[in-house]
Amino acid sequence: MRNKVIAGTADLPLAIGAPVRVSRLDDLLHLRAEISRLYREARRREGRFPDALTAQRLANVLGAVRGAIEMEEVVRRLALLESTQRKTTETRHA
Numbered sequence: 420m421r422n423k424v425i426a427g428t429a430d431l432p433l434a435i436g437a438p439v440r441v442s443r444l445d446d447l448l449h450l451r452a453e454i455s456r457l458y459r460e461a462r463r464r465e466g467r468f469p470d471a472l473t474a475q476r477l478a479n480v481l482g483a484v485r486g487a488i489e490m491e492e493v494v495r496r497l498a499l500l501e502s503t504q505r506k507t508t509e510t511r512h513a
Contacts, residue, residue, distance in 0.1 A: 447494065451487035454480060 442456075443449045458480040465473050 447487055447491045451484060451491065454483050454487060458484065 442453055444453060458477060461473075461477060461480065462469075465477070469477060
Protein backbone atom coordinates (compact mmCIF):
# COMPACT_ATOMS: atom_id res chain seq x y z
CA MET A 420 0.00 0.00 0.00
CA ARG A 421 1.09 3.53 -0.62
CA ASN A 422 2.10 5.77 2.29
CA LYS A 423 0.17 9.03 2.37
CA VAL A 424 0.20 12.06 4.61
CA ILE A 425 -3.08 12.40 6.49
CA ALA A 426 -3.78 15.40 8.72
CA GLY A 427 -0.12 16.35 8.81
CA THR A 428 1.21 12.99 9.94
CA ALA A 429 2.78 10.19 7.92
CA ASP A 430 0.47 7.20 7.66
CA LEU A 431 3.21 4.62 8.04
CA PRO A 432 2.84 0.93 8.89
CA LEU A 433 3.01 0.12 12.59
CA ALA A 434 6.26 -1.20 13.96
CA ILE A 435 6.41 -4.91 14.70
CA GLY A 436 4.99 -5.49 18.16
CA ALA A 437 3.22 -2.11 18.28
CA PRO A 438 -0.12 -2.34 20.11
CA VAL A 439 -3.17 -2.41 17.89
CA ARG A 440 -6.66 -2.02 19.28
CA VAL A 441 -8.86 -4.90 18.13
CA SER A 442 -12.44 -5.30 19.28
CA ARG A 443 -13.88 -8.56 20.57
CA LEU A 444 -14.22 -11.19 17.85
CA ASP A 445 -16.32 -13.69 19.78
CA ASP A 446 -19.62 -13.16 17.97
CA LEU A 447 -20.87 -12.27 14.51
CA LEU A 448 -21.73 -8.69 15.37
CA HIS A 449 -18.20 -7.86 16.53
CA LEU A 450 -16.63 -9.85 13.71
CA ARG A 451 -18.67 -7.96 11.11
CA ALA A 452 -17.73 -4.65 12.72
CA GLU A 453 -14.02 -5.50 12.60
CA ILE A 454 -14.14 -6.65 8.96
CA SER A 455 -16.07 -3.51 8.06
CA ARG A 456 -13.51 -1.36 9.86
CA LEU A 457 -10.70 -3.05 7.94
CA TYR A 458 -12.52 -2.43 4.67
CA ARG A 459 -13.10 1.26 5.44
CA GLU A 460 -9.48 1.73 6.48
CA ALA A 461 -8.16 0.03 3.33
CA ARG A 462 -10.56 1.99 1.14
CA ARG A 463 -9.44 5.30 2.64
CA ARG A 464 -5.79 4.39 2.07
CA GLU A 465 -6.32 3.50 -1.58
CA GLY A 466 -8.45 6.49 -2.55
CA ARG A 467 -11.21 6.67 -5.14
CA PHE A 468 -9.52 4.59 -7.82
CA PRO A 469 -7.66 1.57 -6.43
CA ASP A 470 -5.67 -0.62 -8.80
CA ALA A 471 -7.25 -3.89 -10.00
CA LEU A 472 -5.54 -6.10 -7.41
CA THR A 473 -6.53 -3.83 -4.54
CA ALA A 474 -10.09 -3.59 -5.87
CA GLN A 475 -10.29 -7.39 -5.90
CA ARG A 476 -9.00 -7.56 -2.34
CA LEU A 477 -11.52 -4.96 -1.20
CA ALA A 478 -14.29 -6.92 -2.94
CA ASN A 479 -13.20 -10.03 -1.04
CA VAL A 480 -13.45 -8.13 2.24
CA LEU A 481 -16.94 -6.96 1.26
CA GLY A 482 -17.84 -10.58 0.54
CA ALA A 483 -16.77 -11.46 4.09
CA VAL A 484 -18.94 -8.62 5.45
CA ARG A 485 -21.88 -9.92 3.41
CA GLY A 486 -21.33 -13.43 4.78
CA ALA A 487 -21.29 -12.12 8.35
CA ILE A 488 -24.51 -10.17 7.76
CA GLU A 489 -26.16 -13.25 6.27
CA MET A 490 -25.09 -15.38 9.24
CA GLU A 491 -26.43 -12.78 11.69
CA GLU A 492 -29.77 -12.99 9.89
CA VAL A 493 -29.76 -16.80 10.03
CA VAL A 494 -28.98 -16.72 13.76
CA ARG A 495 -31.76 -14.17 14.35
CA ARG A 496 -34.30 -16.24 12.41
CA LEU A 497 -33.27 -19.46 14.17
CA ALA A 498 -33.70 -17.81 17.56
CA LEU A 499 -37.16 -16.63 16.50
CA LEU A 500 -38.11 -20.13 15.34
CA GLU A 501 -36.85 -21.68 18.58
CA SER A 502 -38.78 -19.13 20.62
CA THR A 503 -41.96 -19.82 18.64
CA GLN A 504 -41.44 -23.57 19.03
CA ARG A 505 -41.01 -23.23 22.81
CA LYS A 506 -44.20 -21.18 23.10
CA THR A 507 -46.12 -23.71 21.02
CA THR A 508 -44.82 -26.61 23.13
CA GLU A 509 -45.67 -24.79 26.38
CA THR A 510 -49.20 -24.05 25.12
CA ARG A 511 -49.81 -27.71 24.20
CA HIS A 512 -48.65 -28.98 27.60
CA ALA A 513 -50.54 -26.40 29.62
